[in-house]
Amino acid sequence: MSEADQDISAMDDWGAAMAEQAAADATAAPTPAAESAPIFKDFSSTATPTGIHNDIDFILDIPVQLTVELGRTKISIKNLLQLAQGSVVELAGMAGEPMDILVNGYLIAQGEVVVVNDKFGIRVTDIISPADRIRKLNR
Numbered sequence: 001m002s003e004a005d006q007d008i009s010a011m012d013d014w015g016a017a018m019a020e021q022a023a024a025d026a027t028a029a030p031t032p033a034a035e036s037a038p039i040f041k042d043f044s045s046t047a048t049p050t051g052i053h054n055d056i057d058f059i060l061d062i063p064v065q066l067t068v069e070l071g072r073t074k075i076s077i078k079n080l081l082q083l084a085q086g087s088v089v090e091l092a093g094m095a096g097e098p099m100d101i102l103v104n105g106y107l108i109a110q111g112e113v114v115v116v117n118d119k120f121g122i123r124v125t126d127i128i129s130p131a132d133r134i135r136k137l138n139r
Helices: 003-027 032-036 054-059 077-081 130-137
Strands: 066-069 099-103 106-116 119-127
Touching: 099 119, 106 130
Parallel strands: none
Antiparallel strands: 066 099, 099 106, 106 119
């Protein structure tokens, strides 16, 4: 048998198997459990008293990029090229203003700088409401 004849024979076998499966599916009566089974899982039954779902545990180890933004500014390329060690760049943020805390580039909170054991940190002072976060995503 030639290679072309083998390919045609294989297609006929697949076609026959697919037709047989379609006929079996058409004659099989759906079970009551399959008809009433929800498409999506109802997470409300797995909620803990604090409102946190136990099913969310599988995403807790996903790393995200947390950024604290001190301020921003726009400068020309000419001024950028003139920067040297000791240069001071003025930022739009004022001293004492809360700093933005971003996760993957999206503002989620604001805070103030703290120093603990000679290391900088940030104390969260205000968390952006979920409604405000969604509004900012839609922009």
